[in-house]
Amino acid sequence: xxxxxxxxxxxxxxxxxxxxxxxxxxxxxxxxxxxxxxxxxxxxxxxxxxxxxxxxxxxxxxxxxxxxxxxxxxxxxxxxxxxxxxxxxxxxxxxxxxxxxxxxxxxxxxxx
Amino acid sequence: xxxxxxxxxxxxxxxxxxxxxxxxxxxxxxxxxxxxxxxxxxxxxxxxxxxxxxxxxxxxxxxxxxxxxxxxxxxxxxxxxxxxxxxxxxxxxxxxxxxxxxxxxxxxxxxxx
Numbered sequence: 001x002x003x004x005x006x007x008x009x010x011x012x013x014x015x016x017x018x019x020x021x022x023x024x025x026x027x028x029x030x031x032x033x034x035x036x037x038x039x040x041x042x043x044x045x046x047x048x049x050x051x052x053x054x055x056x057x058x059x060x061x062x063x064x065x066x067x068x069x070x071x072x073x074x075x076x077x078x079x080x081x082x083x084x085x086x087x088x089x090x091x092x093x094x095x096x097x098x099x100x101x102x103x104x105x106x107x108x109x110x111x112x
Numbered sequence: 113x114x115x116x117x118x119x120x121x122x123x124x125x126x127x128x129x130x131x132x133x134x135x136x137x138x139x140x141x142x143x144x145x146x147x148x149x150x151x152x153x154x155x156x157x158x159x160x161x162x163x164x165x166x167x168x169x170x171x172x173x174x175x176x177x178x179x180x181x182x183x184x185x186x187x188x189x190x191x192x193x194x195x196x197x198x199x200x201x202x203x204x205x206x207x208x209x210x211x212x213x214x215x216x217x218x219x220x221x222x223x224x225x
Contacts, residue, residue: 042216104154
């Protein structure tokens with residue numbers, strides 16, 4: 001069963017706007033990762049945040065983690081048409097293995 | 113180039129005909145995993161392996177087998193495929209030590225008629 005749920009399921013914005021995607025999970029985690037998937041292709045890792053971190057940045061990406069609410073958000077600033085993809089959160093449950101559980105994803109469309 | 117490869121990329125087969133999807137990584141990763149992706153369900157883990165000769169069931173292992181005889185290879189075996197195994201399959205790998213991202217293969221689209 002999935003451990004995470006993304007919200008919204010689909011998001012459509014104009015180029016230049018910011019996109020925010022949320023992820024909620026059910027059990028305790030060691031880390032949370034965000035991945036991007038272009039249609040029908042493999043997932044590409046974007047950013048990893050550990051359970052003792054609250055916020056991380058990578059270029060135009062900003063990820064927050066609230067372990068008390070069991071939720072995370074991914075913000076893409078100044079979006080581009082090339083950001084159009086599906087975005088998945090993945091919960092890493094244990095430091096000693098890399099077993100992860102993925103959410104169902106948010107489909108982001110950025111209109112030029 | 114560091115990568116995870118899968119073969120075949122596309123496969124159409126019939127119910128009951130045994131098939132194997134290969135997965136290979138050239139990064140010397142200990143951890144490897146198979147996922148299936150279905151619309152609206154995201155990725156669900158089928159099996160994973162933390163090292164050679166060590167495999168464990170994921171969330172949806174029924175109807176699948178795996179083996180890990182070599183570190184670089186992690187084939188997925190469908191002994192008797194059924195139409196409900198029609199899906200997009202991904203192999204992934206990562207180093208085991210510590211918290212690491214997973215590297216994904218390009219996917220195998222399987223159709224079972």
